[in-house]
Amino acid sequence: MDSTAALPQPAPLTDPLYYLRNFQAALGWIRQRYDDLLSDEARAFIDSFLSLPGHAQALLVRMIMRKGTLFRASRLRYPEIGETGQAMAPLIALGWVTENPPMTLAELFEQLTQPELRKVFGSRLPAGRKATQQAALEAEAGGPRPFSQWAPNLPEALFALEVKPxxxxxxxxxxxxxxxxxxxxxxxxxxxxxxxxxxxxRRSRAFSSPADIELALQLHACRLQLEQGLPASDLLPLLPSGEAGTSWLQLRRQRLLFHIGQQAEKESDLTTAASAYRQCQWPGARARYVRVLEVSGRQAAALALLQQALAAPESEAETQQLQRMRPRLQRYLGLPVQRAAAPQAPQQLVLNLPRPATPQSVELLVRDHLHSEATPVHYVENLLITGLFGLLCWEALFAPLPGAFFHPFHQGPADLLQPDFALRRKALLESALAELDDDRWRTTIRQRFADKHGVHNPFVAWGALDETLLEQALHCLPAAHLRLWFQRLLQDIRAHRAGMPDLIRFDLATRSYEMIEVKGPGDRLQDNQLRWLRFCSAHQMPVRVCYVSWAGADE
Known part of the structure; x- marks a missing residue:
């Protein structure tokens, strides 16, 4: 196994060419680990790049790191590189950069300022914003043309970066x-x-074949088209097949497929939505498919799929959604109505507070109202319990398993949301949770908080977890409850790391606590909040829902 010393380290910023050193290190890393997957074009690019003069390498990296592919010469001046033309010449010779490339009217407008546009178009340029001006000139613009033809009275070179893809x-x-x-x-x-x-x-690579890389690029292109508003019916056929790729690429594809279904629903295109959801395995897709069948007038098919799903639900969230839809479908079809057993209602706290003079979070108002020195209250929402989990289970989260980490800048393991995440780390997680059986867990969490402070962890929000909150939590939270919370989190990380109660109140004298979900006037409990409240109630964890009304609101 490669040691951490082999990882590419950031170049010191005191080096004026730090960005070039970093790019060179990244190319070395790619060549070392992916040489068998590099195309002839990519391998030739790396070899040619490293043989270029230093100032040409630096200029290319500057262009690569900037947004877009078109650059005016006046905006490519860097003291550490020197004269732009000399640095650019080798790049043009290799065909990596084109001088005076054809460009559209829209691209021209992106490059020019308002005074420059007036100089180029004169009286033909109407008043108003750039978008209005561009629209007015579209009819006479014609096709793309070189910058020198668009703006002959602006004596400046413009370059296109051809190797950006x-x-x-x-x-x-x-x-x-x-x-x-x-x-x-x-x-x-x-x-x-x-x-x-x-x-x-070396086995820990993001991609195992050139086909994996192509799939990732295709998925990225589809996601961009979805964000740009391409209709779902046009995008769905462009989505690459789901027959190849690593497990995390397949997960990415399933998520995109789910988003296409959602977009189709927004467009009232139920046919495309049904097609997307029918082949989608992303959490929640099956329940959305049931809903689409219902809205499409296929209630019998919707109920049949619903019953099938309830027999083997994918999650608590799906069960909750389907049980809500079932009575409506059964009534429509004239069948006996089955209702889910009503869960035990959580305890309530009703507060009538003065309406704040300026807009303020109702959670913070309740926190301040209930807070005292003996019983401090913190607004933690999902961040305390997940933070304690991340600190205690740090070694398991960052275990160097194949496919979990493949570069030095991971915020967390790449397989965090994979179904087998906990199974792959079973022994490490069990070892961490075993510390809850004695007092080791407090020592471990304190030590990790000190040693790892500020280091990225997908469960730890450092800005929300200070030493005071940490010590009060270690003092008052029972290990048995932490174990239950952590085990539930591991069952479905995506679903269960949200929805926890807003506030936690500690009683320092009795070493006890209670969690409080806050609801302002007109607000209601969300599904994931209901699931967490039911879980806590089922395990005799102290939890209440605080309903807030404004004093004098009915007067």
């Missing part, structure tokens, strides 16, 4: 996603982001 592919291979950018190196060096150092073996 290839560089994005390399970025995808390094990070396993296109959400992260090369700036991760800089943010890590600045200390803005701190990452757990995990030993990464």
């Amino acid at each position: 290839l560089c994005d592919r390399l970025r995808l291979m390094f990070f396993g996603n296109l959400r992260q950018s090369w700036s991760e190196f800089v943010l890590a060096e600045l200390g803005v982001f701190r990452y757990e150092q995990v030993a990464i073996s």
Whole structure:
């Protein structure tokens, strides 16, 4: 297994070419771990890049790190690089950059300021915002043309970065996603982001074949088209097949398929929605399919699928949704109505408070109203219990398992939401939870809080967990309740790390606590909140729902 010393480390920011050193390190990492998956084009690019003069390498990386693919010469001036033309010449010779490329009217408007537009178009440019001006000129614009033809009276070179897609592919291979950018190196060096150092073996790769990389790129392109408003009926056929790819890529595909179904519902395209949900295995898709069948007038089919799902539900959330829909479908079909047993209602606390003079969170109002030195109250929502879990189970979360970590900038394991996440770490998680059987857990959590403070952990929100809150929680929370919370969290991390009560009140003298869900006037409990309240009540955990009304509201 490779040691953590082999990980590419951010270059010091005192080096004016720090960004180039970081890019070179990333290329070395890619070449070391993915040489067998590199295309001939990618391998040739890396070799040619490393043989370029330093100033040409630096200029290319500057362009790669910036948004878009079009750059004016006046905006490519960097003291550490020197004269732009000299640095650009080798890039143009390789075909990686094109000078004076064809560009559309929209691209021209992105490059020019209002004074420049007036200089180019003169009296033909109407008054108003850029979007209005561009729309007015579209009819006479024609097709793309070089910048020099668009703006002959603006004597400046414009360049197009032609290798951006290839560089994005390399970025995808390094990070396993296109959400992260090369700036991760800089943010890590600045200390803005701190990452757990995990030993990464060569087997721990984001991709195992060129087909995996292509699938990831196709999924990214589909997601961008969805965000740009492409109709769901046009997007669904473009979604790549679900027959290939790693498990985490398949999970990404299923999530995108679910979002396409949601978009189709918003567009009232029930045919496309049904098609998307029917083939989707993302949590919640089956319940949405039942709903689409119902709205489409296929109540019998909807009820049949609902009953099938209730016989083997995927989660508590699905059971809750389906039980809510079942009576309506049965009434429509003239069948005996089956209702779920009413759960035991949680205890209530009713407060009549003065309406705040300025808008303020009702949770904070209740916190301040109930708080005292002997019984401090904290607004924690989902952050305390998950934070304690993340601290206690740190070693299990950051275990260097194949496929969990494949670059130095992971905020958490890549398989966090995979169905087998807990199973793969069973022994490590059991070892961590076993500390709850004696007093070791308090020592471990305190030590991790001190040693790891600020290091990314998907369960720990450092800004919400200070030493005072931590010590009061360690003093008052029983280990048996922590075990129950943690075990439930591991059953369904995606669903169960949200919906916990808003407030926690500690009684320091009796070493006890209670959790309080706050609801302002007209607010109601959400499904995930109801599930957590029922869980706590079922295990005799002290929990109440606080309903707030405003004093004098009916006067």
